[in-house]
Amino acid sequence: MNLFSDIRALVIAALGEMVAEGALPAGLSYDNVTVEPPRDAGHGDMATNAAMVLAKPAGLKPRDIAEALAGKLAADDRIASAEVAGPGFLNLRLDPGVWAGLVEAILSAEGYGRSGMGRGQKVNVEYVSANPTGPLHVGHTRGAVFGDALAALLEFSGHEVTREYYINDGGAQVDVLARSAYERYREALGHMPQIEEGLYPGDYLVPVGEALAAEVGDKWLDQPEAVWLAEVRDFAVAKMLQMIREDLAALGVEMDVFFSEKSLYGTxxxxxxxxxxxxxxxxxxxxxxxxxxxxxxxxxxxxQTLFRSTAHGDDVDRPIMKSDGSWTYFAPDIAYHYDKVSRGFDALIDVFGADHGGYVKRMKAAVAALSDGKVPLDIKLTQLVKLYKNGEPFKMSKRAGNFVTLRDVVDAVGKDVTRFHMLTRKNDAPLDFDFDKVLEQSRENPVFYVQYANARVHSVLRKAADAGVTPVGAPRLDDEAEFDVAKKLAEWPRLVEIAARTHEPHRIAFYLYDLASAFHTLWNKGNENSGLRFVQEGDRDATSAKIPLAWAVSIVISAGLGILGVTPAEEMR
Structure with missing residues (x-):
């Protein structure tokens, strides 16, 4: 059920009647007609711009259209009033029974808020794609959470999604990894490692060196680089990928495909x-x-050999081959996206770090050229994360050498807190992550506030169950605070489609906070007015009529947290 879509359909039907009666000309497009929450809740429950967007093509005054449309809509049992405002906006108030019916529908629906908007379209979401040279750091954490939540959001809205990790194992950085691992191999055999400038200094390579020594003994000790480089490189990359998979698993991220850049060369x-x-x-x-x-x-x-990327919107043409005949770094990236296009995806999404901003136009140009403009590529950039502890910048991680790892963050605050907080800002806005504040039990901490709302619902359900009451009765809404919760619940399907269409999963986190706020407001009001409490002591019928609203809140919060990859809390500890 999507109440906003239902009312929009009512508006479109009323406009059709006006065309049939000659009040509007035929052939008008209704594509830009919307029904949405009014900016000021005091103006009504919903508002439509129909008269405003149709006035010019119809050659009529907006207010004239709005007044005629208001009369049509007011005849429907769901509409309590339709009032023209300003130059021609139309504010609608719904009959109170509509909101009770919505709550009942949420409880009986399977997957309230799920959408067929995607219609099974195949979408590839590539994210993380860190060089396999060390542990994932906090910047990768944000990209991993964003990409994973976006993939889940698209699935929730009806898309067929493939989660993909591009392994950058074809460049010079993996040779540096091999040399770094070789020094740890020497260390494991009792020699002092020579971690020169340019090598990776982190302790994470110590177990790699030990594993290598256990496997080959002193076979490569004091041997020239040409003898061991290729095999040490493959060994180290495999170990790094194993570590990366484990780090992602700790964050609740599981990829469908790991695609190797190296597989593109020589093939x-x-x-x-x-x-x-x-x-x-x-x-x-x-x-x-x-x-x-x-x-x-x-x-x-x-x-040079150049790709005419300006033909597809880039600022300049791009080199794809160096003067010595070797490929530039751009060439394998073109080939990788060519492979994605060839796999039959309807849309591609790449999630990059902020330092890849200059890469957006050339990659979009390449995909447009390779797909003849049929496969859109959206590149989402995730901005930096600033870490704080006790109000001070937090930077150090001995294991990694000079940065904070994904595992550091998850071990400190947990998967759920990490994931939710990483989505409390839009992806292209900087994010502050304070290890103390994200664990605070206060309204200022969104993850706590949302989880606390869900825990309160489950507390109500446990008390009701103890009294032998289940949330199956006809819902009853009496107070404005109850209607406010129901109205926020009505926005969920619409919000899902907007977030999926714009590729903005942070909208889910924002919505959940607003829903939790409306619920807590009702709860607190019940502390003052016992008639608003969900469990009515000694009155089974009243309790049965009150708790459906709370249960509907939990259904939506659980669905939203599921998209974010967060486990809903049934009690707070």
Whole structure:
């Protein structure tokens, strides 16, 4: 059930009647007609812009359309009043029975708020994709939570989602990893490691070196790099991926696909992607303009193999092959997305760190070219996370060397707190994460406030069960605070579709806080007015009529927390 969609359908039907009667011209588009909560709750329960958006194409005054439409809508039993406001907005108040019916529908519905909006469209969400050279850090944590919640949100709205991790194991950084692991291997055999500048210093490589020593003994000790580099690299990458999988599991993240960059090299897959672009006239030999701003000292004009990315919205064309004939870092990324397009996805989403902002246009251009504009690519950037403890910046992690790891954060505050708090800001806004504040039991801590609301509901249900009452009676709403909760519940299906359409899972966290706030307000009012308490001592019928509203709140909170990857609390400890 989506009450806003139902009322919009009523508005569209009324407009159709006006067309049939000649009050409106035929052929009008209703695509921009909306029904939504009014900005000021005092104006009503819902508002429609129908008269405003149809006035110009209809050649009529907005108020004239609004007044005629108000008369049509007022004839429906669900509409208590329809009032024209301002130049032609139409404010609607619904019959009180509608809200009680909504609560009853939530309890009887299977998956209230779930949507068929996605219609089974196949969507690939790529996130985390950290270099397999060390533990995931707090920046990866935010990207992992955002990507995972976005994937769950899209599934909730009817999409078929693949969660994917791109393993950057084809560049020079994995050679650095191998050299770093080799020094820990030497250490495991009793030698002093030489962790020179440029190598990875973290203690996380100590067990890798020990495992390598246990497997090969002193076979590679004092051997030249050419002898051991390739095998140590493969061994270390495998160990790092195992650690990354374990870190993600601690955060509640499970990938469907791990795609190796290395698998693109020497297999013809990069060449095939570039040939596809060449066949479209998008690969050519050329000389780029010098960089804007201060000229680098080592810059010189030289002919390169370029991708004509400007044909698909980029600012400049991009090199895909170096002057020595080797691929640039962009070429395998083109091939990787070519593979995604070839797998038949209807849409692609990449979740990158903030430092990849300059990469957005070129990658979008590549996907547009590879898919002939048929597969949209949305790139979401996650901004930095600033960590605090006791009000002071928190930075150090011996295990990682010089940063705080994902596991540090999860071990300190738990998976659920980590995930919820990472979604309390929009992905492209900086986020402060205070280890003390995220555990506070106060209204200022969103995760506590939402969980406390759910725990209060379960407390009510336990008390009702002890009294032999279950939430199956016809709901009864009497007080304005009860109606406020029901009205917030009505927004859930609409909110899900908006969040899924805009790829903004933080909207779920915001909504849950607002719903919890409305519920706590009702609860506190019940402390002063016993008639508003969910459990009415000695009155089974009244209790049976009151607790459906509380149970509906828990159903929606549990669904929202499920999207965020947070386990709903049934009691607070």
């Amino acid at each position: 013809g897959r990069i060449e095939a992607a570039i040939e596809d672009l060449r066949a479209k006239g998008l690969i050519y030999k050329g000389v780029l303009e010098p960089p804007k701003g201060k000229m680098p000292e080592d810059w010189e004009p030289r002919e």
